[in-house]
Amino acid sequence: MKLSVIGCGYLGAVHAAAMASIGHEVVGIDVDPDKLEALSRGEAPFFEPDLQRLLADGVASGRLRFTHDLEEARGAKFHFVAVGTPQRKDGSAADLTYVNAAIDGLLSILSDGDIVVGKSTTPVGTAQELTPRVESVGGTLVWNPEFLREGWAVKDTIEPDRIVVGVPSRADGEPTAAGHLAVASLREVYAPAVSTGTPFIVTDLATAELVKVAANAFLATKISFINAMSEIAEVTGADVTTLADAIGHDTRIGRRFLGAGIGFGGGCLPKDIRAFAARAEELGRGEAVGFLREVDEINMRRRDRAVAIVEEALGGSVFEKQITVLGAAFKPHSDDVRDSPALDVATRLHGLGAKVKVTDPAAIENARRVSPQLTYVADRDEALEGADLVLLVTEWDEYRREMHPLQVADLVSASIIVDGRNCLDAREWRDAGFVYYGMGRP
Numbered sequence: 001m002k003l004s005v006i007g008c009g010y011l012g013a014v015h016a017a018a019m020a021s022i023g024h025e026v027v028g029i030d031v032d033p034d035k036l037e038a039l040s041r042g043e044a045p046f047f048e049p050d051l052q053r054l055l056a057d058g059v060a061s062g063r064l065r066f067t068h069d070l071e072e073a074r075g076a077k078f079h080f081v082a083v084g085t086p087q088r089k090d091g092s093a094a095d096l097t098y099v100n101a102a103i104d105g106l107l108s109i110l111s112d113g114d115i116v117v118g119k120s121t122t123p124v125g126t127a128q129e130l131t132p133r134v135e136s137v138g139g140t141l142v143w144n145p146e147f148l149r150e151g152w153a154v155k156d157t158i159e160p161d162r163i164v165v166g167v168p169s170r171a172d173g174e175p176t177a178a179g180h181l182a183v184a185s186l187r188e189v190y191a192p193a194v195s196t197g198t199p200f201i202v203t204d205l206a207t208a209e210l211v212k213v214a215a216n217a218f219l220a221t222k223i224s225f226i227n228a229m230s231e232i233a234e235v236t237g238a239d240v241t242t243l244a245d246a247i248g249h250d251t252r253i254g255r256r257f258l259g260a261g262i263g264f265g266g267g268c269l270p271k272d273i274r275a276f277a278a279r280a281e282e283l284g285r286g287e288a289v290g291f292l293r294e295v296d297e298i299n300m301r302r303r304d305r306a307v308a309i310v311e312e313a314l315g316g317s318v319f320e321k322q323i324t325v326l327g328a329a330f331k332p333h334s335d336d337v338r339d340s341p342a343l344d345v346a347t348r349l350h351g352l353g354a355k356v357k358v359t360d361p362a363a364i365e366n367a368r369r370v371s372p373q374l375t376y377v378a379d380r381d382e383a384l385e386g387a388d389l390v391l392l393v394t395e396w397d398e399y400r401r402e403m404h405p406l407q408v409a410d411l412v413s414a415s416i417i418v419d420g421r422n423c424l425d426a427r428e429w430r431d432a433g434f435v436y437y438g439m440g441r442p
């Protein structure tokens with residue numbers, strides 16, 4: 001099938017490459033010439049396992065190409081809208097400029113019967129509002145949210161755990177005739193996943209948009225819940241990691257996303273919960289998700305707490321102290337530093353007068369762009385040399401599994417380690433002579 005993908009950021013580039021890999025003919029449209037050039041060479045413009053291979057294969061096969069020229073999307077039956085919906089500069093709501101621009105652009109090239117598939121994360125109600133514009137030129141607008149995780153994006157796109165499709169519906173919730181047609185066509189687009197029994201959930205437009213933000217809100221709430229428990233553990237001497245293990249055995253609760261530490265960041269969870277709260281306010285139901293403000297605040301307090309632990313560990317002040325920060329990315333297997341708790345904590349320590357050296361296996365280039373005032377060292381061991389304190393803030397395997405306390409002891413000036421992700425074996429580090437601090441652990 002012929003598909004276009006409008007917007008080749010994280011979501012769009014992966015979607016385009018994944019769709020080409022399952023046999024579709026795909027054109028990706030973007031406005032950024034550097035990104036287009038890299039993608040057209042079959043190179044991933046960001047760190048994402050497997051994407052490079054998919055892009056290279058897709059471009060070489062002739063089934064995948066990238067251009068700035070929207071005209072080249074003409075003739076495709078499906079147009080996936082995968083542009084960003086960042087937080088507005090003047091508040092917490094989502095900025096829909098790019099979504100509106102993508103739809104406006106598509107109006108000039110759509111043919112009768114084309115299907116526009118929204119994948120961007122939008123405030124509930126947006127799809128319904130956009131519908132008359134798309135229908136005015138004979139198209140159908142459906143909403144098909146994306147649940148990919150950075151670091152697992154290719155796998156999550158090709159083998160999703162569910163496919164959700166919101167389609168135009170009648171007052172009783174049943175899809176309209178155009179909605180039924182769109183569902184049948186999308187089943188063909190996603191045939192490999194559909195054939196393996198992946199749940200395929202057909203719903204109205206509003207539910208599809210809500211599924212996306214509800215999922216992210218739930219995940220953020222789960223993380224903040226365990227981080228709230230950290231705060232209680234800290235004043236009682238309890239250990240939040242053991243607590244998480246113990247409650248996680250209850251399958252109704254589950255252990256995943258109960259990793260207490262410096263909290264969540266990235267391009268999705270923080271902005272999505274804020275946009276959700278803002279949208280609920282607009283709908284007059286702000287109180288229904290009032291807890292999301294708490295979730296956000298608990299999350300931000302973990303960064304304060306990490307700074308406080310470092311200060312305490314260094315005797316009250318970080319001024320002129322040499323601190324090695326392990327990690328800059330918002331999570332491992334990613335070079336993304338958007339709203340990264342790791343980089344935020346490093347930057348705050350620098351602001352307090354510490355001499356901060358940051359290392360990361362993938363994110364240094366991006367981190368330098370955002371926080372140029374910090375010192376970056378690519379080699380982990382070189383970064384550790386002479387440290388008065390080591391602060392682990394992104395749980396890369398390079399630090400979690402491949403860093404041995406006795407070797408680190410030989411490099412640093414003082415054996416103090418703060419484990420901002422509770423991912424190290426405290427006993428092993430203490431046995432090697434380190435003073436070990438976790439988050440919400442004795």
Ligand code: UGA
Pocket residue numbers: 121146147148149150151216219223256257258259260261262263264265266267268269272330331
């Ligand atoms: C998140 C969702 O997990 C995806 O399902 C969703 O599609 C995506 O947002 C999106 O909306 O595009 P992602 O931002 O890639 O994916 O990252 P996550 O793996 O969810 O991690 C988010 C943050 O939570 C990271 O900073 C991570 O370190 C933190 N986290 C995660 C914790 O602090 N504790 C945990 O137990 C788990």
